[in-house]
Amino acid sequence: MKDQRFDLFFAGLDSEAYKLFGCHRAKKGTKFTVWVESAYKVELITNYNDYKPYPMEKIDDRGVYEVVIEDMDPYYLYRFRIYRDKNTYHDKIDPFAYYGEKRPGNASVMYDLDYYKWQDKDYLKSRHFSYADPVNIYEVHINGFMNENSEELNTYRHLKDTLIPYVKENGFTHIELMPVFEHPFDGSWGYQSSGFFSATSRYGTPYDLMEFIDECHKNDIGVILDVVYVHFVPDDWGLRNYDFRPMFEYPEAHLQSSEWGTYYFNLNSAPVRSFLKSSADFYLSRYHIDGLRFDAVSHFIYHKGNRDLGENIEGLKFIRDLNDTIKKRHKDVMLIAEDSTDYPKVTVETKWDGLGFDYKWDLGWMNDTLRYYKMDHEYRKYHHDLMTFSMAYFYNEKFLLPLSHDEVVHSKGTIVDKMFGTYEEKFHLCRNLFVYMFTHPGKKLNFMGNEIAQFREFDEKKQMDWDLLGYPQHDSFHRFFKDMSLIYKNHPCLYRDDYDWHYFKWIDVNNNAQSIFSYYRQDEKEVLVVVLNMMPISYHGYDIGVPYGGTYTEIMNSEKDIYSGCNMCNFEPVKAKRRKRHGFKHSITIDLAPFAGIIFSAKVQKPHKKKKVDKK
DSSP states (O other): OOOGGGHHHHTTOOSOGGGTSEEEEETTEEEEEEEOSSOSEEEEEEGGGTTOOEEOEEEETTTEEEEEEETOOSOOEEEEEEESSSSOEEEEOOTTOSOBOOTTOOOEEOOOOTTOOOOOHHHHHHOOOOTTSOOEEEEEOGGGSSOSOTTSOOOHHHHHHHHHHHHHHTTOSEEEEOOOEEOSOGGGTTSSOSEEEEEOGGGOOHHHHHHHHHHHHHTTOEEEEEEOOSEEOOOTTTTTTTTSSOSSBOSSHHHHBOTTSOEEBOTTOHHHHHHHHHHHHHHHHHSOOOEEEESOTHHHHBGGGOGGGOBOHHHHHHHHHHHHHHHHHOTTSEEEEOOOSOOTTTTSOGGGTOOOOSEEEOHHHHHHHHHHHHSOGGGGGGGTHHHHTHHHHGGGSOEEEEEOGGGGSTTSOOHHHHSOSSHHHHHHHHHHHHHHHHHSSSEEEEETTGGGTOOSOOOTTSOOOGGGGGSHHHHHHHHHHHHHHHHHHHOGGGTTTTTOGGGEEEEESOOTTTTEEEEEEEOSSEEEEEEEEOSSOOEEEEEEEESSOSEEEEEEETTOGGGTSOOOOOOSOEEOBSOOBTTBSEEEEEEEOTTOEEEEEEEOOOOOOOOOOOOO
């Protein structure tokens, strides 16, 4: 006996399986549907009737069970009781549940998503995807942003009132939420999930999360969701051994376990592929999410993320299929890969044998850059290439520059604390770093706390150290970061042509003796010249080549006094002289403070057309 409604699911082609499985309103009550591949029998247990079992009917020989409970309203707890034989059973969550009991409870909760009235119709109508748009992402852990009551967890509703105005004020374009899939352990930050359709109840209800996203869209802020489709937490009440044997995980013991103590999803299983594809579509369709950031993509590419174990053929096939399916259904959302490998074509369309992502985290840029800034000044001249190498490969993919939560945990030190030198020098260098980051080609991502130069590493139990803003160094750093964000957002030449090599050029790429870097970004109207001094040495009358004649105005100097700098700036516009320097016909002479990051703006000058001579 087969029910045709489930054919796509069992073929691995269903991206809306959440409409078939789980808990839904029916004409005469509430319908519960579950996939259990092999079972003696399946029952529904719920506190609606003090947990007296309801027998479930097997409606498809491939393992689909269903029951309708009359006159049953939402918000009751429930589980599925799965029997291996007549006397042996265990109770499991609903894999497709829309809501879960707040930890330490682990039951599924009946919840109807249809009553929320979205107010973002105009936003969705105008939403589009374009590489020419600015992307400046603020990565957030919900409980770690702003929570004055340390005894209680933060909430989606509180986030609506605190995070959204803060993001607008600081010039960010998107919020990236660390995983909100239901998860049992706070310390996993959501990366060890149990409910792939359940927005975690620790921060509120699904409607609360919808309201937060709705408010973001009203303020023209996109919302990106961290998703984890490589593995799941192996708790007894969750997906592990769902029918007393591997069903969601690989049956082979050597393929099951990941380095994190989780279980890998069995991507050889067609129903599992439908399950994961449906989770992605669910959050894009029902929660109006604007983008997905995929965690641990290297594990889709190679078995256990290890190149030596060979390519993960099923993983590669799955991720191409998933991305292709999403783009066909949601062409205006962005798909981002957190991938630590050098596997080619990650951001190439699937029709050209790519993986189909829109962006890839440039972890090479991140590692090289932070290694350079950690380094003693005296040794930087020997490692000049750490700062220049990224542009040697940048145009191979559509890269996004991340300074994420991964860099501020596990005793690695925060971004400002990684900087070499004294307490004061760390701030000088960190400002220099962000001038570099915001002017380097590629979209941007920063984890919360980077913008206030937080010294304490991320702790999911504590809010950001907002009291730091009472100290001049941190307050002025925050002002600097906001100004850099706004410069990025308001100068199209810093984002519009990120992935076209014509619009970035090194001016002086080889000055390792002084450890000074210079380059420019441009579009048809404006050119921005960037100069980065990596040493505690100042220069009066430093000459630098520029691509055009005209007047160059300093629009950012990380050493302004308002940023707690030494105030050695170029306060007056600088006139370019027709004097060759660095291979250019024109040059400017500037003052360059120790550790300064400077941006000059000028108009692009088009070549003069020769006048036609009348020979008559």
